[in-house]
Amino acid sequence: MDLSSVEIFVAVADSQSVTRSAQRLERAPSNVTTRIQQLEQKLGVNLFSRNSKKMTLTEEGRAFLPYAKKLIALEQEARNAVKALDVPPVLNVGTMESTAASRLPPVLAAFSSECGTPLQLTLGATRELIRAVESEALHCALIAAPHDEPEWFAQAVGRLDHLHSVRVFQEDLLLVFPSTHRSVEQPADIAVPSLAALEPGCTYRQVAERWIGSSARCPTLELSSYHSILAHVVAGNAVGVMPLSVLNMLPWNSEVRTRSIGVIDTLLISRAGDRPPTLGQFEQILLASSAATADKMLQSQFVQ
Known part of the structure; x- marks a missing residue:
């Protein structure tokens, strides 16, 4: 699972907007949409409801959201752990x-x-x-x-x-x-x-x-x-x-x-x-x- 796609999913879920998420992530709106679709194909479910102007989470999307945030936090924790090894000992x-x-x-x-x-x-x-x-x-x-x-x-x-x-x-x-x-x-x-x-x-x-x-x-x-x-x-x-x-x-x-x-x-x-x-x-x-x-x-x- 591509973690950058997971980060994009969390951004869209928080803002409920592809346009606002694209601006925050400094990506093209079309790229954000494509990455969401790729993630949905990978998971085999629809994460967002497309029946309204807002990007609202489906039941599957709401279930996936806390795990997505944990994955992002775990990635940062792993980066910090490896980075700490590069710090010269006192x-x-x-x-x-x-x-x-x-x-x-x-x-x-x-x-x-x-x-x-x-x-x-x-x-x-x-x-x-x-x-x-x-x-x-x-x-x-x-x-x-x-x-x-x-x-x-x-x-x-x-x-x-x-x-x-x-x-x-x-x-x-x-x-x-x-x-x-x-x-x-x-x-x-x-x-x-x-x-x-x-x-x-x-x-x-x-x-x-x-x-x-x-x-x-x-x-x-x-x-x-x-x-x-x-x-x-x-x-x-x-x-x-x-x-x-x-x-x-x-x-x-x-x-x-x-x-x-x-x-x-x-x-x-x-x-x-x-x-x-x-x-x-x-x-x-x-x-x-x-x-x-x-x-x-x-x-x-x-x-x-």
Whole structure:
């Protein structure tokens, strides 16, 4: 049964006019009449009464009408189902706020240009991002782990042995002090009342708390953004912790003193047995961006 003839039948049944139906369907009236006749021949019944100027349905036509509408709806449903298969699946990526701000803009632009796959970005701290990957809420995540300290990381945050991981960036982690603060060689030299950091699941916070330890009376002040952290530092109320790449992006970065407390790896983690092709593409773009950033740093050092 030709579905276009069924659509024409429904249009004529609704308007009770071949002329009006032809105008709505952008067909010649003679074509509409012919298609109705062909459908009637196919079904072996008259669908319309031709005893008046109006195209009124016969008893058979009234019986056929709801089925005709179901056929049209089913065809549209089938088209939608097939069309949905052509829509690229969304790649769900988790990331720390610091990485999203300082590292990802060129990566996301390249991924959009080269892959065309929608990408959903979710911000979070390292600990919660690991849990989200494990629970399949995310395809992958960018997390922070101290360089060459897997045992400490396993105790402080969690093990990564069961996950696929690759290092994509390295960050110089800094303690940031007010510009008037004295030089800091050891925790006891800290002369501000608190450590300004992000949430407890943040690796940067945990590394800073470990470095400061109990030798300095410096409780942690939990804040929601790096802008807030730097504002507290500039005001002389705290020592902050953040990677150099983030500090370089913020205002007032020339009004502070810093001390490096370690190298932190940014790892891309995912489930080893569940890696869609788009994840492999995303990983390669990350690695290419990392290599380009390293080349720029070398060139800058050479010029200096």
